[in-house]
Amino acid sequence: MGDPKGFLKIGRKPPPKRNVVERIQDYRYIYDTMPEDELRGQASRCMDCGIPFCSAGCPLGNLIPDWNDLVYRDQWREAIDRLHATNNFPEFTGMLCPAPCEPACVLSINDKPVTIKEIELSIINRAFDEGWVVPKPPEKRTGKRVAVVGSGPAGLAAAQQLNSAGHSVIVFEKDDRIGGLLRYGIPDYKIEKWVVDRRIAQLEEEGVEFRTNAYVGYDPSTEELKLDFDAIVLAVGALQGRELNVPGRELGGIHLAMEYLVQQNRRVVGLPILTEPEITAKDKKVVILGGGDTSADCLGNAHREGARSVQVLTHGPSPPEKPDDLTWPDWPFIFRTYPAHEEGGERKWSVGVTGFSGSNGYVEKMHVVRTERTPEGRTKPLPGTEDEIDTDLVLLAIGFTGPVRDRLLEDLNLKFGAKGGIVSDERFRTSDVPGVFAAGDAKLGADLIVTAIAEGRKVAREVDIYLMGESLLPTPDTFG
């Protein structure tokens, strides 16, 4: 720890953001960079705790105190090594992770936490700038072949890890580009796509093979895959959106959020829209249902597209402003304002949807009712509070129910758990078919990107053990 009294001298300073008026004009990354000495001051606030709750709160077990200290002491080169030791893609998490480490920071008990996420991102940015991130192909190949199905963060992490252990890894992606949600789920203003490309290029140079437009189950078939590979990792994500079963749902202008986001992401980078109908928020009275990350992504996109108005409606009541003191170091249930919320729109709480109506097969009105939360934690409508909202675009961002049950999953005869994820044992092994592993959202249901990378690392070790009998691949809770 560089400065034991850093936290007493310096207050938390969050990363600077571009101003709202400017940023909603484009899809560029919304954060600015912090001057280096200021950043190092922020890093000096880390107390190098005997129990680093931040690290324990990080699904990857990032060595946060270590690299905070290295940044404070201007040791960027060591910092990126320490960061890469636990995290394959710090730029992804640095930009996209909600950072459960920060509420877990000991300073969160009675002060403001260290700006861990910002420091993480600065380290990896610096490393790319300096040319320190170079492909490291393995020195030796084992001759084993591993198929990774899905190229989201879990699949990519698993691929890189397995490749480094000398296995030949082929990543199958049903879409036309690698990246999964990173590519077509998350808006550019949160992660510009060249950031993803940069990593994919590294992986390719390390020897990972990518096959796009390869919808496993069809091409190749499940049988072909099984024959061709010594092990299969299912990292297909959990993209099945949750439905809202109310009258009028079938009307036009009501879409699952992901349908909108995929189109929007393609539009931003100038790719053709492949699905019908085309969904746009431009000049629309947009209503977004649900209050999470996906909802916020829809919100940000809607403003950038030039929506007439946007309302974000949540079923339950508004969360409290302050966390319960017993929550630390866990993720607190509090009212959160994402950057997208700063950009406009109206948030409403305790709104239940009873149905939609419209004309010409298109939605015009949404019928709602006020809800209240019972002491048991259920939400129920309050009679006599019925109301209507004018709308011509409704986006359902109310969660996901697990992986899309496609042919591959059917062929493998998998079991699915209560949250919709593929059931596997503690060694990530699925079903009765030996050598088939599941990881990430596909296994857990929709979760954080950091969890996905962690899953990818863990499954890689398990696959390595399965193939070789032992493994030196590190995971979040082991070190080689």
Add this chain to the structure above:
Amino acid sequence: MKTPNAGLYDPSYEHDACGVGFVVRADGRRTREMVEQGLEVLLNLAHRGATGSDPETGDGAGLMIQVPDAFFRRECKALGFELPPAGCYGVGMVFLSSEDEEGKDCGGWVERCVAEEGQRFLGWRDVPVEPGEVGELARSVMPRIRQFFVERRGLDEDSFERKLYVIRRRVHKIAHERSKRYNLVREDGSRCYVASLSARTAVYKGLLTGEQLPRFYPDLRDPEVASALALVHSRFSTNTLGSWELAHPYRYMAHNGEINTLRGNINWMHARQSQLESPLFGEDLEKLFPIIQPGGSDSAAFDNALELLTLGGRSLPHAMMMMVPEAWENDNLIDEERKAFYQYHSALMEPWDGPAVIAATDGRSIGAILDRNGLRPARYSVTRDGRVTLASEEGVLNDVVPPEEITERWRLQPGRMLLVDTEQGRILHDEDVKRSVIRRKPYHRWVEEGTISLKELIDAPAPNGQLEPSSLHERQRTFGYTLEDLSILLAPMGRDGKEPDSSMGDDTPLAVLSERPQPLFNYFQQLFAQVTNPPIDPVREELVMSLNMSLGPEGNLFDETPEHCRRMLLDHPILTGPELEKLRQLETPPFKSATLSTLFSVEEGEGGMEWALEELCKGAEEAIREGVNILILSDRGVDAEKAPIPSLLSTAAVHHHLVRAGIRNSAGLVVETGEAREVHHFAVLVGYGAVAIHPYLAFETLADIVGDAGELEGVSVEEASEKYIKAIKKGLLKIISKMGISTLFSYCGAQIFEAVGLEKDLVDRHFTGTASRIGGVGIKGLAREALERHRRAFAEIETNPAGLDVGGEYHLRVQGEYHQWNQTSVVALQRAVKTKSFETFKEYTEHFDSESARLSTLRSLFDFRRDPIPVEEVESAKEIVKRFCTGAMSFGSISKETHETLAVAMNQIGGKSNTGEGGEESERFLDERRSAIKQVASGRFGVTTEYLVNSDQLQIKMAQGSKPGEGGQLPGHKISEEIARVRYSTPGVGLISPPPHHDIHSIEDLAQLIHDLKNANPRADISVKLVAEVGVGTVAAGVAKAKADHITISGHDGGTGASPLSSIKHAGLPWELGIAEAQQVLVENNLRGRVVLQADGSMKTGRDVVVAALLGAEDFGFSIAPLVAVGCIMMRVCHLNTCPVGIATQDPVLRKKFTGAPEHVINYFFFLAEEVRQYMAELGFRKFDEMVGRSDKLTMRDTIKHWKAKDIDLSEIFYRPEVADEVATHKAEVQDHNLRASLDNEIIPRVRPALEDGNPVRLCMPIRNINRTVGGMLAGEIARRYGFEGLPEDTIRIDFKGTAGQSFGAWAPKGLTFVLEGETNDYVGKGLSGGKLIVASSPGAGYEPEDSIAVGNVALYGATAGEAYFRGFAGERFAIRNSGAEAVVEGIGDHGCEYMTGGMVVILGPVGRNFAAGMSGGVAFVLDENDTFRSLYNPEMVGLEVVESEEDVDLLRRMIVRHREWTGSEIANKVLENWSEYLPKFIKVMPNDLKRVLQERQAAELEVVQ
């Protein structure tokens, strides 16, 4: 005597300490009077001995006299045989088995041996005894006591003495063989124990008290028993498994103290045997082996060696000087010849190191020598007619020798000797004795010519890493380096030159339970001194410490030739690369080195290492036979095929192999290893025989981080290496000093460690003699760990990115070592106590206790034998919580808010909180914030009489779990106004707690402190806090005999305060072992009923409490858990004052962040009690007391899968001694403190008018050395009524006459004045709290008061206020830890004013060495008439000034005037009469720290004025 090992008790860890003394007539006239005076001395030392469970059975007493010829002649004649002329026959005193047949049998061997050795056996005499006079226990093990007589045949006097020695050794060996063959209980053959066999001396001793000795042996009362000298001893042993044999004197000596390096000394003596040659013994020599009789005590072993040296041709003083050298290494005041003598002899024998006074006689001369640090008292007086009395105390012959007859009254000084030669009729002082010995041979020239310092050798190029086939990184991984080794250990050492600190104990698994490969070093825990001998302060008392080492073959011990000192000298054991190369290049005599590789082939797997080790040992033996005398064991050259044998294993294996082969002394071991990096590693390597170590990888790593990481910004590679070496050196000094050892040379091979988790076979073979009590990993397991590390280092496919292991030993890392206190356990506990949810609490305890919990502690391996009853039948939680205490955490180490929160909580539930060692604000004494337990630690901060009387329990902290054997330091910036007030010190001025209590240098001193405290507050229980280590049971038994009411055994893993990392990790043992051992030994000795036994050290759950109770604890201490309950999140920055939750900090901003409340603590303890109840119900106990000591209810968990833990054997821990029903197994009776005998019982009724109404009272009374702690009870009475304020000055004045016993005037508060005509023993004015003490010799004394000793050692220790005027000298450590008293004295010994923080001292005469070491406050004025002071004081923390300010001059003069008034001092008179002449000769000693603070304060005041 050895009793069978049972459970954890091992008799080889017994200790003793005692009273010792002799009387002698220099003219050599044999008189009856001398024998009687010897017995009188014994009687007056009775309080230094002890008794066990049977108050009539002493620990041992004895007397050695010259052979009383007339008496024996008469007796033998009556038995029917004539004795030859005096000197022509020898007398043997034998203890035989009491059964007749065995006795006869053994008698037969004696006769046979005598005959075979060509001497004539004359006959037996049954020594008359009166068994009715001794205790029952003593009687039950009483031997048959006989004497036999041997006539000298064809030999001169000296040869006959040697022959008798040979006969005795042969008899013992036969007995030993026999007992082994028949598997007899006493395997040392003590069924035939020859207490003495000599033509010159005879020993009478036994399991007796001093008083019983003449009653038991009618011989000693016979008027014809006469002698010119008498050596006596009264023993205080740490246990009572009584032994007649272990009573002193032995054949040559009696001893008070302890030999700490014993294991090494015995090993080295054994190793030396094969090289012995002596024309004096000739063929007989082999009959003497082994020289050190197995199974003896440290004193017995010392006696064996002394006897060999003396009979081998050296004079008695010469032999004693060899074994107990002065601290010559760093003392520039010692003359060159003397230094050369010691240096020469250091090549022959390592010091027998430890606190000791040794009195010895060969029947013609008698003398005594004191250890180099002066840690035992030895006072002597000489009469006009040449009689000399020397004893542990002054005043032992007061009744028969009036002061008028005494011409000299003095003390033995550190390292000094006194000898009385009755043949020449001379009394020889140190200089006189030693001069002739030192000049025997041209040692100085021999040393100049023979020794060569490593520095003088021509430089050799170092190979550095380039020759290594593998990269730095691969090698770091091979040797298990972690990122923490770099950032937490090496970088700070390379930067700051010291070991890093940490805090909050150690919560990682024991090495044997860790799932990560552990270095072998981690299986070894450092031992440390507690109670039976003091640790040393290696910083403040550096004078006595030495790291010097040397290399080269050792010569025949009996010879003295120039070749004997052909040694290569090393300043310390850490070699740089170039230094090692110098050694490696030595190829021609006198020095020839060889390098042996300690690598093994990976291909051969686990068995490969064992094979390689055997080859290595063979190779070492061959090399030596070829003339190699420096063996370099090297693990250089690791690569993908070759892995290193753990360096400790290769070192210890070679060492013991060579010892067994009898050629160990032919070569020195040097270790070149990549493994050793932290202080502990080096200590263990030296402890198992390495003389020097080159940690090449540590150096390479340092160079690497200097270059790369910038952790060592601005430090060059050279500087970093130097600093690193410096840090290791400091650390080594600390480790050896915590065992009370001063020289690394005698630590080498001394094996001051306990192994935890290593298989018995492995330890017996390669670490022979080391305790390893729970079994564990064998050699294959160690190989597995080595291979595991190797595999990671050389894996063909690298992980990405390639980094070192995170470690996580010190700060938790999720990828690293497991910590019990982690994100899950801390949070669950905090939520449970805040929400008062027992379910959440169960989540917390599940974390440690469930089947699936990570195994980290020994107790996690335990399971219970269940016998359930309904939980409703179990005693209530309200009762159980009363057994809970919070641990000793001082106000100063933790914030006021935290301290008071804990106190309030404990008072509410009826438990107890503990002040810790920082005192308590007097406002808290009587309200809810009061701590019931008041700690008395070595610093005595805030220990006033008022503090003592306001306690329920007084806890003497002998050691603390996180750093046993070490002192502490509170830096100035932590000492706020408030803290300074409570500690009686100055804000901003740093405070030091010494490693030892300077009034506890041995067990009888502890008994004295217990007595002192009990006197001050008879209502308080006296507790003694110990730390678990092998032998703690024996220490606990000693402590129970020293009259403690309560004993705490702390585990190694607890500890909240700041401590050096290596101490947190590597010293002390789990409390499971400590409690079990204490319980077993206390029960076996029938002492358990007298004490409450408390377990302490990182206890967390109800299960922990139950386990501790089943092992024997009935009271429980908690520190970390309650702190976590009030918000601690284990930051481990207690030492930095930056605790972010306001607990371990004094920063007002951070203190505001404290959110803990008493309810949190209360909830925690009630949950804990509730959980205890659940377990009790499962086990079938209704009452807590029923559960205590029921270790039969424990078993080992049968579900253990851990590969290392599987081989652990817990049966010794679970052993339950079989004792009669009436033997208590928990606290059942009240200690008898014998306060009735206190002189204060006479005083108090006579001073009632003063006590009750404040009317002045003046008394006169006689006093003797057996009157101890005079004034202590009265002090308590005054403080209870009047607090610290006391009474008006001189309200009570008592004039005493005589020699006062120890602790005269202890605790005296204001208003109490003692005037003593005579002198005192040690600890006068201990804890003086405002009273006034005057000591001046009687006007008629035959000696000059200003040249004589007036008060003993360690006067005014921990005084907070008051005045003292002593006419004459004080002993060593005058006014040590004084924080407020003002004193005048006319001369003092070594270490004066050490650690002083306040008050004033005027010294009107000579001072000893090391004056003002660690003095951070107060001032001293020294009259430096001979201009010597500048070479005697310790300049580290003080500056010298002239006395010039008006204020100072007035103060000094006023003090001297008062001194003259009270004592009639002639020096004072002379100084005052010639004031202007003397004033310039005074030097003012001013602490730098204090000066700085005063200047700052002055500057601040000036600012205000302006």
